[in-house]
Amino acid sequence: MQKLATVTHLTFTYPDQSTPVLDDVNFTIDPGDFIVIAGNTGSGKTTLLNHLKKELMPKGARTGDVQIAETPVADMPKLVSAQTVGYVAQDPQTQPVMATVIEELAFPLENIGCPSNEIERRITELANFLGLDQNLDRQIHQLSGGQLQLVNLASVLILRPKLILLDEPTSQLDPLTAQHFLTVLGRINQELGITIMLTEHRLSTVAAMANRMILLQDHHLTFDGDPHSGLAKMATDAHLTYFVPSIPKLFLDQQIRTSQLPISVADAQSAIRTHHLQFQSGTTGGKVAQLPPAEKPILTVNNISFSFDGQHNVLHHLNLAINPGTWLAIIGKNGSGKSTLLTLICGLMTPQHGKIRFVHQLVWKMAINQRMAKLAFLSQTPRLQFTADTVREELEVQAAELRLPDAKAQVDHMINQFHLNRIEKQNPFDISGGQQQLVGLAIALMATPDLLVLDEPTKGLDPYTKIQVGNLLKQYQQAGMTIVIASHDMEFCAKFADKCTFMFDGYLNTLLATQSFFADNFFFTTPINRIARDQVKDALLPVDLKLANHPERG
Amino acid sequence: MTHTPIKMTFFSQLHPVALTLYFTELIVCLLLFNHVAVAVAEFIALTITATYYLGGRKTARQLKYAVSFLLMILFFNTLLNQKFPPILWHFKWGILTFKFSYPAFLYGIAMAIVLIAMLFVFSVLNAVLTPSKLIYVFSPIAPRLAVLVTISFTLVTSFTDRLKRILRLQKTRNVDVVNGSLKTRTQKTLHIFEILLQDALSSAMETANLMDARGFGAAKRTHYRSYHWQFSDLLFITIATVMLVATIGVRILSMGTSRSVTNFTTIFTPGDTWPIVVTALLFLLPLISEGVYRSCKN
Numbered sequence: 001m002q003k004l005a006t007v008t009h010l011t012f013t014y015p016d017q018s019t020p021v022l023d024d025v026n027f028t029i030d031p032g033d034f035i036v037i038a039g040n041t042g043s044g045k046t047t048l049l050n051h052l053k054k055e056l057m058p059k060g061a062r063t064g065d066v067q068i069a070e071t072p073v074a075d076m077p078k079l080v081s082a083q084t085v086g087y088v089a090q091d092p093q094t095q096p097v098m099a100t101v102i103e104e105l106a107f108p109l110e111n112i113g114c115p116s117n118e119i120e121r122r123i124t125e126l127a128n129f130l131g132l133d134q135n136l137d138r139q140i141h142q143l144s145g146g147q148l149q150l151v152n153l154a155s156v157l158i159l160r161p162k163l164i165l166l167d168e169p170t171s172q173l174d175p176l177t178a179q180h181f182l183t184v185l186g187r188i189n190q191e192l193g194i195t196i197m198l199t200e201h202r203l204s205t206v207a208a209m210a211n212r213m214i215l216l217q218d219h220h221l222t223f224d225g226d227p228h229s230g231l232a233k234m235a236t237d238a239h240l241t242y243f244v245p246s247i248p249k250l251f252l253d254q255q256i257r258t259s260q261l262p263i264s265v266a267d268a269q270s271a272i273r274t275h276h277l278q279f280q281s282g283t284t285g286g287k288v289a290q291l292p293p294a295e296k297p298i299l300t301v302n303n304i305s306f307s308f309d310g311q312h313n314v315l316h317h318l319n320l321a322i323n324p325g326t327w328l329a330i331i332g333k334n335g336s337g338k339s340t341l342l343t344l345i346c347g348l349m350t351p352q353h354g355k356i357r358f359v360h361q362l363v364w365k366m367a368i369n370q371r372m373a374k375l376a377f378l379s380q381t382p383r384l385q386f387t388a389d390t391v392r393e394e395l396e397v398q399a400a401e402l403r404l405p406d407a408k409a410q411v412d413h414m415i416n417q418f419h420l421n422r423i424e425k426q427n428p429f430d431i432s433g434g435q436q437q438l439v440g441l442a443i444a445l446m447a448t449p450d451l452l453v454l455d456e457p458t459k460g461l462d463p464y465t466k467i468q469v470g471n472l473l474k475q476y477q478q479a480g481m482t483i484v485i486a487s488h489d490m491e492f493c494a495k496f497a498d499k500c501t502f503m504f505d506g507y508l509n510t511l512l513a514t515q516s517f518f519a520d521n522f523f524f525t526t527p528i529n530r531i532a533r534d535q536v537k538d539a540l541l542p543v544d545l546k547l548a549n550h551p552e553r554g
Numbered sequence: 555m556t557h558t559p560i561k562m563t564f565f566s567q568l569h570p571v572a573l574t575l576y577f578t579e580l581i582v583c584l585l586l587f588n589h590v591a592v593a594v595a596e597f598i599a600l601t602i603t604a605t606y607y608l609g610g611r612k613t614a615r616q617l618k619y620a621v622s623f624l625l626m627i628l629f630f631n632t633l634l635n636q637k638f639p640p641i642l643w644h645f646k647w648g649i650l651t652f653k654f655s656y657p658a659f660l661y662g663i664a665m666a667i668v669l670i671a672m673l674f675v676f677s678v679l680n681a682v683l684t685p686s687k688l689i690y691v692f693s694p695i696a697p698r699l700a701v702l703v704t705i706s707f708t709l710v711t712s713f714t715d716r717l718k719r720i721l722r723l724q725k726t727r728n729v730d731v732v733n734g735s736l737k738t739r740t741q742k743t744l745h746i747f748e749i750l751l752q753d754a755l756s757s758a759m760e761t762a763n764l765m766d767a768r769g770f771g772a773a774k775r776t777h778y779r780s781y782h783w784q785f786s787d788l789l790f791i792t793i794a795t796v797m798l799v800a801t802i803g804v805r806i807l808s809m810g811t812s813r814s815v816t817n818f819t820t821i822f823t824p825g826d827t828w829p830i831v832v833t834a835l836l837f838l839l840p841l842i843s844e845g846v847y848r849s850c851k852n
Binding site (some may be wrong): 053055056058078079081082083086088089093094095096097098099102103106107108109110111112113114116119120123140141155156159188248307343346347348349368369374376377379381383385386387397398399429430443444495 | 716760
């Protein structure tokens, strides 16, 4: 069978670096493959993906050969490239250029000189296939993140490419939206036979859908095979073991031998039934949230309503009280109002009705200097909070604004704590999304505030870094800091938060202890809870389960 | 009575090319006549049309501005043209003299009304012929320019949105453009723009690469014709063009117009009747068509 793509002895070094980011990489892609590329941050996943698309090939020293349909990628005419290889980027906002969905879908076809009647036919067909037909006339800026990423995919798919490349396409989507997006991707692969190749940190869904996994470790391709074996290999690496999704991790940790390592909830449930697995609680008495004793709340949100346009309330008579030393996680879909609430809590906007008090003061009436010292905020777009030309300078500026006594020592401490040494002289706008997130966190923590408010703090972070950040924040919390986060990351919230609440349509549900919150949820819960709730109701993470009866340990 | 949303009106659903031609005809027509009676007739017809499509409140707001505009033109016109008889009022104070000329007054009214009517035409045009329709009309002539204009429109929206977010979020870094001395505020505003540009440039580079990846510049661009000519479009624009031809015919016969300010001594002349009829019909054509369209409802 003719190979769709061949990568032979590919070695690539960026101009400002001495060691190659890809070192002697070899693999082939068959038509119809669904390939997931896994690896640490900085292992070269995105660089490898970009080498398969002529227009995105990075500049630097390159040896080796990359061919698509037996044509070197670099020699591919632009017109052929557009119709052979599609690319969907990580940030859904960067791709669209037109005002409406229909214009965005027509854009690539107009670029390749498609006649109008053909454009119309392709749009009709694709919009119906992807369920976009009701949204064709909608303005792009009115779409949610999930809808936008689907439009981005459609805008690539409309060119009928043979191969679609996706760079962490679901990293900015909430779990249900991400699941929907990946389901669509699966349909494209299964029903249309289009080859899919994507990089992803959250492997739980993707690894179950993919037929191949490529593993990059220390700039080398160390594994190319089925995802089940790939995950087992990842579990043996001290770093990559954090990338293994919780279901296979449970089976590997408990040394449960099955014919194939389960990845999806359905596979795991089937394995539990087939092997009559019995689980018991892995922690003595389960995880009991160490809630601080009830005292005067550090933050009270009293009956607030907020609207951007005066036509529709984003927040509607919302109440919230947060005790000092708590870690509260607010969970909800994209567009449910979480970010707006956090912005209001930090006094960056003022609600039309109601009051928000930090201890006794109205947040929006606090002097900016005072607010910066007591109440720190990391937005979901940290780069919009950057203000200096280098990473170190960012921290120095913040230290100066906060009038910290030993500014240099504090800056050095933060740089070491977040492992920013390698990038401290780089422009913060030029570093990766995950690194920007770490710089944003370091800036927010410079003040050692009483209240730390984080909007999607794990966005763009790989699973290893995420756990390190979680542990670090936990230390700050144990030292007395109150933390409020809005997050899509169920497992992060389950592991670190004390209390959780669900936000929907401008309201907050009752605050519950993390364990009860996830144990009572059906959709917004962890995969471990989904597979084991019948046996251990409160189990959320692999560590919460222990095998009670299995005869076939590996 | 519930008001029909503008998108659901017959006029708004016309083919963009038909709409562009019609609005061009209206502008030509407005430039043909300068008699007060004709200008008033045109203005009344346009006000009725605008009220239907823009709504009473918006039209009333525009009329309020129109009155001040009218007064300003009248003031300057009568101030700068004082020599044409008959003089209605003569004021003298020391070396200062002012003669209130009746022809200057009438000419001022006619000019002001024509100008106000022109503004009304553009208001209706803005509401009916949206930027995307206009780009559609011009894209066959300059396809690349058309797409760049569209992209610019989109970028302006996202630029504005991003500026608002930066202004909000930079308060966490003590960059507040509202408080402090004028010098501090100016410095901080400039700093905000620096951040905005830096952020916009970095994302624009990625957007440009993704445009390239989707074949931008790979071949001669075509244009998706999302609008199709209907019989009603052809009928509408044919009637409008016939009316414009009639209007031009009336103008050639020197009806409804005067060459000199000296001739502006009366509001209405019998020769104005035909121009009033044809222009009013042309200006009311969308409403007449709307009525016909509704009467054809099953």
